[in-house]
Amino acid sequence: MKITLINGSPKRRDSASGVILSQLKGYMKSDASLCELHFFTPHPQPEQLQEAADSDVLIFAFPLYVDGIPSHMVSALLDLETVIREKKKKRTVYAIINCGFYEGCQNAVSIQMMENWCCRSGLEWGYGIGAGGGGMVSALANVTAGRGPGASLGKVLCRLAEDSTAQRAGETVFVQMDFPRFAYKAAAEFGWRQAVKKNGMKTKEILKQWW
Structure with a gap:
């Protein structure tokens, strides 16, 4: 099984989305075949799109922009949709969306957008995670996953690591910092x-x- 982690932050480095995916990697089983991509422009390279299309599981992580998906990611998703339609196979999608608001439920609309995109693209929707307190996430880069203010987020990511490996679907999860x-x-x-x-x-x- 091939699992691809896609960082959808427009920041090329030091992004909260990158920290979240790094922590998620720590919970993944050692035998999982992991691929990491970064979509920071509206039109990812063809090789990146093909890499994503060849995956069994896609896990997106990106920040909330005006209650929705960042504009560059909307374009990237449309490009990916075109490539995906060329090769029929079961693919399960999960999304982790973080925001600067304290409450994780602020990400509800953008999670629904991702679910709608999956339906349009013929992809299986796993579930979404709405993480609040995104302003603190980058500060957790050097903190052990699942400890301190990020304890609750760590538990959710641990569950996602297990569910994604089994391609299990579930309900939307909202979480905020333990702060x-x-x-x-x-x-x-x-x-x-x-x-x-x-x-x-x-x-x-x-x-x-x-x-």
Whole structure:
């Protein structure tokens, strides 16, 4: 069985999606045939599309953009759909979508979009994972998977590793960081203030109305 992990973040490095897939890899069985791809442009290379089309399982990970799928990923999915239709075989799709909001349920609409794409493309839909607190995920890159604030996310990824190997379907799962909401909000606001100062502006300009 060939399982392909597809990072759909437009960031070429240091993305939350990349960290999530790296943690997922740690839970995969050693005998699984894994392939890793990164779709960061609207039109992936033909070799990448063919690699994905030859897979039995596709696991996508990407960030939430305005309650939906990032625009470059929409184009990439359409390209992949064309290649997939040329070769009939059973393929199961799973999606892990992360967002900056604290609540994982904010990813519900984008997960439905992925399910609809599977239906349109003739693919089997496994299930989706909506992960909240995406702003913290990158900070977990050097933390053991399943520990600390990412404990709940780790449990969900462990289950996905087992389900994907068996091509099992399931219900949508929503998860957030094991970290107080008020503290997450405070950390985010502190980060914004630091970014404002770094760019030569004043903190009060965050609330300024420009229209």
